[in-house]
Amino acid sequence: MLENPKVSVIVPVYKAEAYLYRCVDSLLVQTFTNFEILLIDDGSPDRSGEICDEYARKDTRVRVFHKENGGVSSARQCGLDNAVGEYTIHADPDDWVEPDMLEELYIKAIESDADMLICDFFINAGNKQIYCNQEPTILNHERVMCELFQHLHGSCGNKLIKRACYNMYDVRFPEKISFCEDLYTNVSLLKNDIKIAYLSKAFYHYVQNINSNSIVKTYNIQDFEYCEMLLNKFSKLTCETSSFGLCVSKMSFLIVYRAFRANIFTSVEFKNKCGKYRKQMSEYKYQNRVIKCALDLSCLGYYKVVYLFFTIIQKMYGVFKAVNNMK
Incomplete structure (x- = not known):
């Protein structure tokens, strides 16, 4: 375990053995090195837990937590409860990221003193890749909250968030919510006067239509x-x-x-x-x-x-x- 990592990457894991390698490998090759990965095995019945342990044995930046199945919200919260980084970001196990994601996001967050840094992302569906612009109209917490119900995406994968904000405003991932839990949590944060910044670049590859275990299928x-x-x-x-x-x-x-x-x-x-x-x-x-x-x-x-x-x-x-x- 690294001492005082700057960023904690939280990965909720459930029935992800077919995709987990790609996700974690894309995180381990980051150009930014001062980070930790928290793999939260949410009682997965397949080999996902074993794969998580493999990574922990090979790389000290990886920490694994095995828990009873409680849904994606409880897995994200477990990661947040155990994270020690100055900033946090989430990655789903069937997605992957660009190698310069953490470096560019962290530099921008520090330069702008942001509580929440939003960036663009990609949607990958089969052989198609779509670039999704996520620039808020105004960098104001109330305006961004409104736009999350309009054209902005509520996910956690394109948002680097200062960990202290969760404790300061008593924000937790909602229990027993497995769909829109990320939107709910981000709106909960944005109800407060937090500082928003935006980086006009995409790093996160959000995969559609490959994980048959997804709630939307x-x-x-x-x-x-x-x-x-x-x-x-x-x-x-x-x-x-x-x-x-x-x-x-x-x-x-x-x-x-x-x-x-x-x-x-x-x-x-x-x-x-x-x-x-x-x-x-x-x-x-x-x-x-x-x-x-x-x-x-x-x-x-x-x-x-x-x-x-x-x-x-x-x-x-x-x-x-x-x-x-x-x-």
Whole structure:
């Protein structure tokens, strides 16, 4: 274990044996050397825990924590509780990073005295790589909080955060939350007057559609109820902030969109379950108006017809763009 590392990289690990090597290897070859990696084995039933131990034996910068399965939030919090770095950042085990990520982020954070440093990132889906600009309109904590419910991504992988802020503002990853837990935690931090900085460069490769164990790959009635619970939890979190309306509209859109894509409801069921979110959902500024129209008609009771129509169009023109990982 390094003494006084400048950065702690937290990696929650669960059923990740097929991807973990790539992730950790990309961290170990960083041009910046004064950091630690915390691998949190969240009760993984595959060889992930063994792989974590292999890395710890080979490199003193790697620390491993084995725990009972409690979900990604508890794993992230376990890493945060045991981190000793001045700054923290998270990496998911099926993603990877550029070799100069920690060096450039740390230099910029120190130069700007930032509590939270935001940078751009890549989305990798199959052979395609998309560059995602994450520049806030204004480097103000309230404005950034609002924009996390608009065009900014709520993930932890593109944010270097001063560890002291978590303790100073009593912010913890929410228990029993395994989707949007990162958005919830970042919003919790941004409710406070923390100093924001931005670096116009991408380092983190966010992988879509390769990990079959991801929560976004399956959907059932419990997932619908989970999304409703998220709306309630986020509403309480933001109720006294300027982001409340934006929060409710985005989370309502997420509820309806995920239900639409799942195709597990009849038209009547969809109207009864999603119709109450129609007004709030319509206020969300999603760029694809065709999809918003489809969701609106579905909430009015035309779900099966609209879903069939858009399934055909999707195959012909590819109008759907996945937003399963909106955060």
